[in-house]
Amino acid sequence: MQIRSLGYLGFESPHFKEWETFGPEIFGLGLGEPGADGTVRLRMDDRHQRISVHPGDEERLAYVGWELKDKAAFRAAVKELEDKGFSPRLGTPEETADRQVQGLARFQDPFDFVHEIFYGATFTSGSFLPGKPMTGKFVAGLDGVGHVVFVVPEITPELEEFATDVLGMELFGDWVATTADGRQTGPQFYRCNPRTHALGFVAVPGMRGVQHIAIESDHLDDVGRAYDLVQERELPITITLGRHMTDNLVSFYMRSPTGFDIEFGAGGTLLDESFVQANPSNSEAWGHKFIAKSWAPTVKPLAD
Numbered sequence: 419m420q421i422r423s424l425g426y427l428g429f430e431s432p433h434f435k436e437w438e439t440f441g442p443e444i445f446g447l448g449l450g451e452p453g454a455d456g457t458v459r460l461r462m463d464d465r466h467q468r469i470s471v472h473p474g475d476e477e478r479l480a481y482v483g484w485e486l487k488d489k490a491a492f493r494a495a496v497k498e499l500e501d502k503g504f505s506p507r508l509g510t511p512e513e514t515a516d517r518q519v520q521g522l523a524r525f526q527d528p529f530d531f532v533h534e535i536f537y538g539a540t541f542t543s544g545s546f547l548p549g550k551p552m553t554g555k556f557v558a559g560l561d562g563v564g565h566v567v568f569v570v571p572e573i574t575p576e577l578e579e580f581a582t583d584v585l586g587m588e589l590f591g592d593w594v595a596t597t598a599d600g601r602q603t604g605p606q607f608y609r610c611n612p613r614t615h616a617l618g619f620v621a622v623p624g625m626r627g628v629q630h631i632a633i634e635s636d637h638l639d640d641v642g643r644a645y646d647l648v649q650e651r652e653l654p655i656t657i658t659l660g661r662h663m664t665d666n667l668v669s670f671y672m673r674s675p676t677g678f679d680i681e682f683g684a685g686g687t688l689l690d691e692s693f694v695q696a697n698p699s700n701s702e703a704w705g706h707k708f709i710a711k712s713w714a715p716t717v718k719p720l721a722d
């Protein structure tokens with residue numbers, strides 16, 4: 419299959435209601451029509467939802483939605499998943515209505531994260547209203563939400579094959595620190611459109627979970643103002659403002675009400691066919707100092 423973008427993300431959280439103010443006030447995310455169960459839907463563009471936070475007992479990533487070109491690509495992808503032993507389950511009418519797509523299928527990766535492939539997302543042209551005044555606009559559209567980074571206990575050949583041979587993505591970077599016993603620690607980033615990465619893995623032995631998601635504005639001032647606001651409100655910054663050498667994004671990271679981190683940035687490199695894999699000497703050009711002393715609470719010991 420050929421994934422086109424990270425189309426949507428779904429979380430469950432006892433703190434779902436906080437997203438109604440957190441998303442719009444800090445980042446300018448728009449509010450969509452809430453679900454019947456109170457699910458908070460956040461928008462970045464004319465799509466009806468990009469990030470959904472459902473009520474739930476536990477803070478967790480519920481699903482990652484990967485966009486395919488069309489119905490034919492979706493049918494072929496479902497068949498491919500079946501042939502490769504991933505046992506995809508077609509979305510129920512309730513699920514397709516909830517995600518506001520024409521078709522979806524669910525399956526799990528080698529570390530049991532739930533993925534959905536979909537096609538036919540609902541949009542209303544000219545309907546996006548940011549949650550606060552923005553200088554720029556969100557980088558979204560056909561290039562998707564941004565990226566999601568998972569902590570996995572180990573980057574295995576099976577996981578790499580999942581990204582490249584199942585999801586059909588291309589490796590962007592593989593900045594591997596190898597431990598004494600030969601394990602890869604990553605990070606590994608994969609791309610499926612001009613953005614440098616939509617999916618990332620970091621290996622932490624014995625741990626598993628979602629570490630962060632990233633969203634982007636096309637104007638640096640939106641990031642700077644959000645950074646000011648987060649400090650004024652004394653919200654938990656986990657990594658200070660800085661520029662990644664890997665993709666040029668100027669960003670900061672903060673802990674969300676649901677425990678995972680959100681990276682908000684601007685100026686990320688967009689790639690074309692001339693891309694070749696390269697190896698920066700340092701992941702950071704400047705800044706990006708770690709404040710957090712621990713992984714996001716959504717990253718948990720495997721036994722849990």
Ligand SMILES: [Fe+2]
Nearest residue numbers: 565567632681
């Ligand atoms: Fe990131």
